[in-house]
Amino acid sequence: MPNELDYCEKHECNKELFFKCKWICNTCISESLKNASKQHEEIFLKNLLSRKISNAHIPLDLKNKDLNNFLINDEEDEKIVDLAKRYMEQIVEKKTHLNLMITGPTGVGKSHIAVGILKYCYELKYFRNSVSYSTSFGLANKVIATWSNPDLNEEDVLKEYTEIDLLIIDDLGYGDIGKKAEIINKIIYRRHENQKSTIITSNLKANQVLEYMDSRTCSRFLSHLYSDIQIDTEDFRLKRM
Template identity: 30%
Template sequence: MNQNENIVDSEIRRLLKQFKLPDIHDRFNEEIGRAVEENLGHRAFLQRLLIVEEQGKKERLRRKKIKEAHFEQHKVIEGFDFRFQESVNQSKILDLASLSFLDKKENVILVGPPGVGKSHISTGLGMKACEAGRSVLFANAIELMDYLSECLEKGTLRQRLKKLLKVDLLIIDDLGYLKMDKEKESIFFQLIRQRYEKKSLIVTTNLPFNRWDEIFTNELAAAAVLDRLLHHAHVISISGDSYRVNKKLEEVLDA
């Protein structure tokens, strides 16, 4: 590269930085080399550069959304063992993975004993939403309600609920292990009521619906929550053995 080419190259890089085109900036010379090898015309070369930037922006957005979601583990739908959990309707889960339920402001409720894959499926659906550029928050039920109770004490609950309403998909994990008092029950009802027909929820629980009065203070409170939660919902009931226990037994037997 001669002196004039160096000057031009530096100016191009300056402008790419100025206009915040980092992927073209990083791969400019590489793409020039490919264009020369393939004898690309100017339009085709420009198109390729723009595709490089588009793909880079999508990947950065995906990583950002996944980080902001606070998943406990990074699980994907493609990694779910449908052969082990035969009670899970694979076509139904793959349909949910298309995210049509998000567009329709519908909920997903995953019910089943510990270890059968509820959190895996909920996380996998959340990851799909992140890849589509949607905002997601994954929260353990006990930790979420403790936090919202603290917000109530500090006088910031209203602002926090408004912020949660902006999240496209809220995932509440392990609801069955939560035992609410009147205060938390009221907060939870506000959370569900605000998202009703506006934004989607995914809830995982080990308790069947006829035992939700164990979570809330009475049957009436449980019914009020279930009424809104289930009105526009996909209920996935999972039975069978714990995947984690089965895996551990395999390890012991193979040892």
Template identity: 25%
Template sequence: MNREKLELIRRTRSMFGHITPFIPDFDAFTARGGDGFAAVQDTAAIIASTEKLIPPRYQKADATDERVLGWVDKVVSQAKPSRLSHVPYLRSGPSLLLLGPTGVGKTHQAYGALRRLSIIGIGCAPVAASITDVFAKMRPRPGIDSEAIFRSYANAPLAFIDDLGAAKATEWNEEVTYRLVNFRYEHRLSTIFTSNAPPKVLANRVGERVASRLTEMARRVPIKGVDRRLGGIT
């Protein structure tokens, strides 16, 4: 087996010893007739891609809210083991809407959920961005394929869209938000949304069409507390 990739897996798992991986022992997995080499390759790729995705501030994030952990369990239960490596991959699954004021830890919980899934060894090919960054990347300008950028967020098996409803209300922003949410709603793709806006305010900001789909597709989880940033908590 590839020692470098085994070390990546070992190092990352050692930081979160309380999380049980889907394949905890690759040697034992091989002894049972599994393809340990393929399992290591896939698991290392899952961990490496998630590490690259998560910003430095959230590199040690872990989900702690019981409702978020319940969502992670549902995602794990719906992932299907691949034929060769037996590493599970997500094709469709549940969504989550984390609501609460600024600084209470919504983004921390969301990135913690992504990290937890990677340590368990669930292939989700996640993408993550604030909705304002999605708009900025898609803004029409020379040399930019806006539709390709849109598809990268729309088609991902798992997406984390931060700060929903935070952008200035424009017809273009509302249409992009609707297209993104509606595509993921129709294809039952797992999505974590966060928003600082209360439910009624959020509905006004994103439009009734988006609000209706969010209500049906995502479990609403209010996050309470004080602004962690003011106290220096990260």
């Protein structure tokens, strides 16, 4: 019977003397090295994630939202989360750009789902790509601010927002009509040209969102629309195109 000091019960093999002071089995060593590198990778990914998230301009009240803490009341809620995940998985797997529209009244969790998707993309190791959040209103204002400030350039702002790989345009149709609508249309259109994915959330009905767009923008947006999620607490409908 081997001495317990020089026999590894776990791997049923003899230990070896390391550095003339410690008896240890080879498999135990490689296991602990593997664990250490896994832990290191997890910490690295966690840090990268928090850096990316803090650069994505997610507002404070949405910062902690993700697809895991979306309140599931029934089967329909489950379907929303599944669809949101599938949307992101399609972008990653097919290496393509896809749009998503999330509509419904205030307070049903549209922005929560959108921000959740943005975070879910990191679970899929979509780290190389840039993601960002903006309200439609805020985005239009950012462009308009360049008109009266000689230090700012409209084209720079447009370029910034048309080159982000995945952009949430939150609350489309709220405080963004007239000139602002023209800007938002321009951004959606150019994002399509650049093959970038856009998530739009809105209190408007799906058909009103499409009416908000000029025909040129609308047809481009629709050509790469993955799905149209309509969230309504009373009357929930889920359509897949």
